[in-house]
Amino acid sequence: MKPLPLIVLAALFLAACESTAPAPQAVAPAPASIDVTPQNFQMPSGEGCAGDIARYRAIQDNDLAMGHVAKSVYNQIKTEIAEAETQCSEGHEAQARATILASRQRHGYPTSL
Numbered sequence: 001m002k003p004l005p006l007i008v009l010a011a012l013f014l015a016a017c018e019s020t021a022p023a024p025q026a027v028a029p030a031p032a033s034i035d036v037t038p039q040n041f042q043m044p045s046g047e048g049c050a051g052d053i054a055r056y057r058a059i060q061d062n063d064l065a066m067g068h069v070a071k072s073v074y075n076q077i078k079t080e081i082a083e084a085e086t087q088c089s090e091g092h093e094a095q096a097r098a099t100i101l102a103s104r105q106r107h108g109y110p111t112s113l
Helices: 006-019 048-066 071-089 093-106
Strands: none
Touching: 048 071, 048 093, 071 093
16 A cells, blocks of 8 residues: 555645534624513503503503613604504594504514414
């Protein structure tokens, strides 16, 4: 058997060293907020559009307090809630509920609650 040239042995040695090196580990990002919903938080009750509005407003206030929603987005949602509140107070139940549903969808909130 003929001995392998030195360059081939060096290449094999380097390949073996590189293949056994552990893959670099990704560092997990720090959480955006360590705050959690207060234990005394109560989801508002109520039926119809008034209940939907109260619950969505409570969620938004809580998300803002925890830093889970940007102030600019909160202000936009607040405007949408006010629109739904006007519709609700004028007796346009279905329209008010649809406005809240559309806002929840637009901003990525669950709609099947």
